[in-house]
Amino acid sequence: METQENALKVDRNQEGYLTDFSQWNKDVGEQIAQEEGIEMTPRHWEVINWIQEQVKADKALSIRGIKKSGVLDIKEFYALFPGGPLKISTKIAGVPKPKSCI
Amino acid sequence: MKNLLILGAGTAGTMMANQLRSKLKKDQWKITIVDQYKTHYYQPGFLFLPFDIYTEDQVKKVGKKFIPKGVNYVQKKIDRIFPEENKVKLEDETINYDILIIATGSKIAPEEVEGMKGKNWHKNVFDFYTYEGALALRNKLRDWQGGKMVVHLTEMPIKCPVAPLEFAFLADSYFKEKGMRDKVELTYVTPLSGAFTKEKSAATLGYLLEEKNINLEIDFAIESVDNENNKIIDYGGKEVEYDLLVTIPTNMGDEVIERSGMGDDLNFVPTDHHTLQSKDHENVFVIGDATNVPASKAGSVAHFQSETLTDNILLFIDGKPLKEEFDGHANCFIETGNKKALLIDFNYKQEPVEGTFPFSVIGPLKLLKESVFNHWGKLAFRWIYWNMLLKGIPIPFVGRNMSTKGKKL
Known part of the structure; x- marks a missing residue:
């Protein structure tokens, strides 16, 4: 993790999320995806772009939002990012994971 | 005019x-x-x-x-x-x-999740975000004999994001006081990656669930409520069974x-x-x-x-430029059961941290730490709400913008 972080030259928190989105680029996303064991396809990138646009527009990210997005359905979202699709995809997208106040 | x-x-x-x-x-x-x-x-x-x-x-x-x-x-x-x-x-x-x-x-919009507002709504599937829901749940709990209680959060954002956790903590105390805690299996189900999602809160409060013997199910994105088999099902195929479901529906x-x-x-x-x-x-x-x-x-x-x-x-x-002033300041008491509470004070940028409030050192309230005094603060707040807050009377020593005084940053 340490060496990968150094190689990426980006600031990340303890859980591996970027703390400054301006440091994000596609290579960074690719590298984080590799750490998560995900091989990125054009379909993955479409989802990542959509997530970044949502965040830019101040919209809360939720599974329900995915359902209504028209970009992909939830089953596909789980298939693309198995396990916790939102927490994994946001990490790759360089944006904060959905949080509560504590 | x-x-x-x-x-x-x-x-x-x-x-x-x-x-x-x-x-x-x-x-x-x-x-x-x-x-x-x-x-x-x-x-x-x-x-x-x-x-x-x-x-x-x-x-x-x-x-x-x-x-x-x-x-x-x-x-x-x-x-x-x-x-x-x-x-x-x-x-x-x-x-x-x-x-x-x-x-x-x-x-709340329980109709957003399939089956949530189904035939068991306010029978063994409850919300407590409405007066009617909270009252129906009270009546149910008065003679509930125990079983699997699941406290569930559908998705963010919700009103008072700490309320579901507080509910789980208070439930633990409630059943203990009734001498039936051993008859209740308590599970907290969240779509987030943990009960506590901010680094400082997770580090200082992580003990609470274990101490109260509350099971935790994370990353659970609910797809439906199965009213026939009394279980909630997530999009990834996970299932959690309940006898009594207390859910916070989509807001x-x-x-x-x-x-x-x-x-x-x-x-x-x-x-x-x-x-x-x-x-x-x-x-x-x-x-x-x-x-x-x-x-x-x-x-x-x-x-x-x-x-x-x-x-x-x-x-x-007056046609003048607006103040770009609001900083996301929030100040909330969090009940942790056993007549104790936490206090958190934070804004858009600053996550809740430990310290004292509203003054450095003397407090008297403690931030991000359980105390009996905080609990009395929470109960006193009802009076403040009806008598000061609604009437627009400023609360002494608590400013509109978050202060860093007393905070361990």
């Missing part, structure tokens, strides 16, 4: 009516507030109602009592806002405005926002984070749970916002 119209007489709307009536000249500005409901609920009390800690009378009063003299209080349904025409259509009349304040709040803004085409897909109104002016119309302002700002949806937030918004309405009337 000019018209200032407030939609919603909940916490935020009532505070704005009180603050603005004393600031706007009566011969120049008519203030009207619209709300279809007669009753004003003390919503934080809904957490205590199911456990017989508060009675019905302690959480509701007649709303009219809190609307100041000189404000026109209209009890009617709101049909639609026409922001391009500066008018609002009510059920049987139309009101024109010069300035509009939207304070229509948020509410959404009021339907009037959707009908008026003014909201995002959760019916929250796009609002400037710091001025509270709506993004689309310069004479429309938004406050409290109705906004889409990334602050907590909580009464304390509405209170801090009301101070900035009052100043900004006066600046707007």
Whole structure:
């Protein structure tokens, strides 16, 4: 993790999320995806772009939002990012994971 | 004569009516507030109602009592806002405005999840975010014999994001006091990556669930409630069984926002984070749970916002630039059971940290740490709410913007 972080030259928190989105680029996303064991396809990138646009527009990210997005359905979202699709995809997208106040 | 119209007489709307009536000249500005409901609920009390800690009378009063003299209080349904025409259509009349304040709040939308508002709604599937739900749950708990209780959060954002955790903690205490804790299996289910999602909170409070023997199920994105087999099912195929489900359904803004085409897909109104002016119309302002700002949806937030918004309405009337002042400040007591509570004080940028509040060293309240004193603070808050907050009286030593005094940063 340490060496990968150094190689990426980006600031990340303890859980591996970027703390400054301006440091994000596609290579960074690719590298984080590799750490998560995900091989990125054009379909993955479409989802990542959509997530970044949502965040830019101040919209809360939720599974329900995915359902209504028209970009992909939830089953596909789980298939693309198995396990916790939102927490994994946001990490790759360089944006904060959905949080509560504590 | 000019018209200032407030939609919603909940916490935020009532505070704005009180603050603005004393600031706007009566011969120049008519203030009207619209709300279809007669009753004003003390919503934080809904957490205590199911456990017989508060009675019905302690959480509701007649709303009219809190609307100041000189404000026109209209009890009617709101049909639609026409922001391009500066008018609002009510059920049987139309009101024109010069300035509009939207304070229509948020509410639960259990119909968003398949089966949630099904045949078992308020039978063994409950919410406690409504007066009716909290009361039905209280009646159920009074003679519940035990089993699997699941406390479940559907998705963020929700009003008072800590309430589901508080509910789980209070449930643990409640069953202990009844001498039946060994008969209850308590599970907390969240769509987030943990019960605590911020680094400092997770580090300092992570012990709470284990200490109270509460199971944790994370990353659970609910797809449906199975009323035949009493289980909740997630999109990834995970299932959690329950005998008694206490859920926080999806929270959404009021339907009037959707009908008026003014909201995002959760019916929250796009609002400037710091001025509270709506993004689309310069004479429309938004406050409290109705906004889409990334602050907590909580009464304390509405209170801090009301101070900035009052100043900004006066600046707007004078044609001056608005203050970009609101910082997302929230201040919340969190019940942890056994007559203890935490206090958190944070904003858009600063996560909750340890320390003392409101003063350095002497406190007397402790931040992000359990204490009996904090619990009394939370109970005292009900009095503050009815007697100070709604009337727009500032709370001593607690400023609208977050202070770093006493915080361990």
